[in-house]
Structures are given as structure tokens and as C-alpha cells.
Amino acid sequence: MQTKTRVPLTTEQIEQFHRDGYLVVENLFDADLVERLIARFDPLFAGEFETGIYPDEWHWNPYLGKPGSAGQLTGGWKSDRTLATAVTSAKIGQMAAALEGWSGARLLSDGIWQKPYGAKETTLHQDSMYINYHTPAGVVVCWIALSHAKAGASTIEYAKGSHHWKLSEAVPEFHNQDKSYRSEMEHAAQMAGVDVPEVVQLDISPGSGVFHHGNTWHGSGKNTLNVMRRSMVLAYIPAEARFKPYGTYVPGGYIAGKYRRHGDDTMDESFFPIVWQEDGYRTPFLGAVII
Amino acid sequence: MQTPTKPLLTSEQIERFHQDGFLVVENLLNPDLAEQLGKRFDALFAGSFDTGVYPDEWHWNPYLGKPGASGQMTGVWKCDRTLARIITSAKIGQMAAALEGWSGARLLGDDIWQKPPGALETTLHQDAMYFTYHTPPACVVSWVALSQAIPGGSTIEYVRGSHRWPLSTTVPEFHGPSQSYRWEMEQAAAQAGIPKPEVVQLRLEPGSCAFHHGRMWHGSGKNCLPDLVRRSLVLSYIAAESQFKSFSSPYVPGGYIAGKYKRYGDDTMDESFFPIVWREDGYRTPFLDEYCESGGWVEA
DSSP states (O other), rough: SSOOOOSSSEEEEEHHHHHHHHHOOOOOOOHHHHHHHHHHHHHHHTTTTTTBOOOSSSEEOTTTTTOOOOOOOEEEEEEETHHHHHHHHHHHHHHHHHHTTTTEEEEEEEEEEOOOOTTEEEEEEEEGOOOOSSSSOOOOEEEEEOOOOOOOHHHHHHTTTGSSSOOOOOOSSSSSSSTHHHHHHHHHHTTTTTTSSOEEHHHOOOEEEEEEEEOOOOEEOOOOOOEEEEEEEEEEEETOOOEHHHHHHTTBBBBBGGOOOTTBBBTTTTTTEEEEETTTTGGGGGTTTOO | OSSSSSEEEEEHHHHHHHHHHHHETTTOOOHHHHHHHHHHHHHTTTOTTTBOOOEEEEOOTTTBBBOOOOOOEEOOOGGGGGHHHHHHOOHHHHHHHHHHHHHHEEEEEEEEEEEEEEEEOOEEEEGGGGOOEEOOOOOEEEEEESSOOOBBBBBBETTTTTTSSSSOOSSSSSOOSOOOOTTHHHHHHHHHTTOOEEEEEEOOTTTEEEEEEETTEEEEEOOOOOOOEEEEEEEEEEEOHHHEOOSSSSSSOOOOOGGGGGGGOOOBOTTSOOOEEETTSSSTTTHHHHHTTTTTTOOO
């Protein structure tokens, strides 16, 4: 049996998640795994994919990208088995399920980010703006620091309690913006009757992480320190999730919508594996790899 | 019946394709249409997608990309229903099938390319280096000019007859070659016993195209023209009956983009991801026309 069955989080932690919209959990990855993951960043951004499979999104490479820009790569678990080991962790999926009371967690997507010195802000947004094509609704995201994430170095920041606000329209530009990177969030706060939203910039050690609700406003500031900020992001939906019924394409389907088979609402486990389920099921081909 | 049944290419054209490894077909698209399609590139590279579905590859955007660098995007038919109408054209698929004698053509993938003034060379390569995971193994590629494609302006160039050389290993750097962009090809030529390979730089008007064999060595030079953004659309076809090869690993080794769409334990190349655009018995993947017509305004 590869699946732990006891609840991995305390009742207090789950309550805190629902009160604040996020929850820090330390030591998700050990130092050795963090080191092995970091070692994969340069080859991946340079286009060296271990399996020969390309990622779903690949923003920035050393040949065409502006030096000092942020790099983002999505779907890397299909390209690199070291990443896959971490990304398909049953332990983290079980935590995500526990936070929302799901019977299981399905991996919707993964991302790795690097923000070198001088990299610009990432506009605050709600992940649910982009992840709204499945049912039952709901998404839990785990953001894991692979370097020391701290204020001034583009650490993740949250508008505390903002998951209680109404879901806003999609934010158009993540990577570069004319307005303050917080302005869209501030507008949403006003609409929600919150005059002064409380923004919390986290201080997270490598290997520790933070879970957030799909509706929690989050982003990151400019990296003003001479450190490379690296992180991994895992997005989960309920194990039983399916695509909503659509016609010939999934409107706003972003990346996940590409994987819908015409006339079939199934979220195929080949593309969206179940990493943990309370009855012990786990998508078989993932193997017994557990962090 | 949406599928043309008469042959679209003459036997002379088909012979020339097999002799040279490529075949120019002029006026495949109306020139005005071609230029209008090219005008959609700016919005696409800036991340504005008609369907809200993202492409499979997206190299370069105006926010993070170096000014003057090449832009390339793959899987555009899922993002933009206007371009999808051309990308899933039965006519172009039928031509591809005729060149290889297939009973039908399946779309393996699409690309759009833009090479602004100063954009670097694209290293010569063989597409079949990257399309190794399906059976039967052949592929035919259509390179459609959506701007003028002329020597000096990073037009496509072919090495005549190089489709008969052995298949080489993959070329590591498309976008920023550190050696001459023809170096790898010249090594392959030497191995094939060809001391002086004949490189042909095409001259194509917007809407004209060249089909090439999957093993054809091709690429493009630097764009040295100050006012021309070279734009092109690339369509890759395989035989309609193609399947993934059977692999022992839980992934498709070297699966590039197509391999992402393989379902575990099933070698089918699902028509949702690899549609059949034309088949001689009149079959065409059913959802294509409804999909394209829901957003399109152009005739293929």
C-alpha cells in the first residue's frame, strides 16, 4: 500500500487554511530532493528534456529570452522524471485533498518558476480565474520554495482572506504590466468592501511550501536581491473531476482544455493523474514513487 | 461532400517531389488571404487566443522575448479558429496524401513562424529526426509563405535530393546556432558521399507553398532585409492510419509534442489531437468543420 491513510494535517491547520486562504507547511521536500530539483532548472529552460517530451508551456530560454526575465515552465513532469517524482507526490496530494475534504486529489498541472535578480513582478491573480472548466469546481494549489523565498526577493505574497471575495475576471498580463502588480487585487478588494487588504509576504525555507485556495489573490514582487528565486507549483482538483460539457472546444481551456477528447468529458488519467485517493487508488502508471 | 475527389497534383509534380525531395505549389492560398492570416500573428504571439486554449509551444512574446528574435508557435489550430480552417484544410491534406500515395492524411502538428529583420538562421535539419514515434513512419510537410519569402529574407532553403540520405541524429540548436547553420547538413552530406550539396533558396509569394519529404534537409538563413517580417505556416502530415509505436516505457521516448497526447496503454493517435483532414473514402474527423466554422471567415 503506497498511500498513507492518516490525516496529514491537523484540524487547526485546516481551519487556518479556510480562514486565511493559505497555509504554510514546512519540510515538504528534503534538502537532497531540493538540490536535485534545482539541478534540473538550467537544462529544462535550455530545452534539454530527459524523456524527449516537451513541456506544456515554456516561457524563457537562454537563447531567445531577455537576460534577467522570469522563466516559467508548465507540464515539466512529462519531460523530466526527477520533476515527476516530486510533482506526483501522494503526500502533497493527500494534504490538498484534506484541506478541501476531497476523497482524492487529481493533479491538474505543475509549474516551475525562476526569477533572477531584476525579474519583474508577477501580477496578483486568483488561480480560479483560469481554472474553471471542470466539475466539481475547486482547486488547491501548493507553492513550494526551492530557494529561500523572502521579502525583496520575489517571494509569494497573499491577500489574506481574499478567497472570500468574489471571483474576478482574468488578469490579462502576468509577466509585464503598466500598472502596479497589486492594482487588480486592490480593485477586487474594493468591490468586496475591503478598504485596506492585508498583503502578507512569506518567508519560506527551501523545501517548505504553502497551500492556497483557488480564489486566494497571490503573486510576487520584483526580485531586488542578488539571488535566484526558484519555486514549484502544483495544482490539484478533486479526484472525480470531469470537464464541464462543452462543444467543439473548451472555452478558456488554457492548457488543460487541449487534453479533452472530443465528445468525452473525462479528464483522462494519462494527462491528469490521480496522485492520492483515500481508498488507496493511485493512477497505476505513476509507479510507487513517493517522496 | 466536403472532400475533393479529383487528383490535385499531376504525376509530373509527384515525380518531381520524389526526385528533388520537395515540390513548390504556387497560389495554394489567395495572396490577400495569406497576408491576412499573417496579420493574426501579432495577437497570437502576444498571448491573445481566440478559443482561450493555449498552444503547444510558444517561443517568443513581446514582453519577455528579445526584440528581433524569431517567433515560433506550435498547435495553433487549437487556439485560433481562423487559422484552423487553413491548418485543417482537406485540400492541402489531400495533396500531402497524393505525394506519398496515402489513402488519407492526418494532421500531426502545425507551426507558425515569424522572422523579423535581423532574426538569426534556423539550423538545417530533417523533420523526420523529430517524428520517430509513429507507424507507418513517413511524414510530409507543407511550408506555406504568408509573406514574401525571398533570398536574403530568411526564405526556406532545401538541399536538393537530401531526402535520400540516411536519417541523422537530432540537431540540438534551432534558434541560436553557434556554428554555421548549414554545418550539420554538410556533415550529413559528406557521410552520404556528396561533396557539394546543392542548396536551393526558394522565392515564394504570399500564399504559395512548398511540400517537402520528412527526410529533406531544410532551414533558413538570417533575415538580412530591413523591412520584411518573414511569416510562414507549417503543416505536418502523417498517414491517416498512423498509430504510436508500442513502447515499454510509460512515456513516448523523444515524443516531443505529439507524445504528450498518447494515452497510457493505448497506441491510438486520437483524432481529437491528430485529426484526419482528408481521406479518399470521404471521411474527415467529424468535429473539424463545426469547430472551424464556429469562428472562421475564410475559405481554404
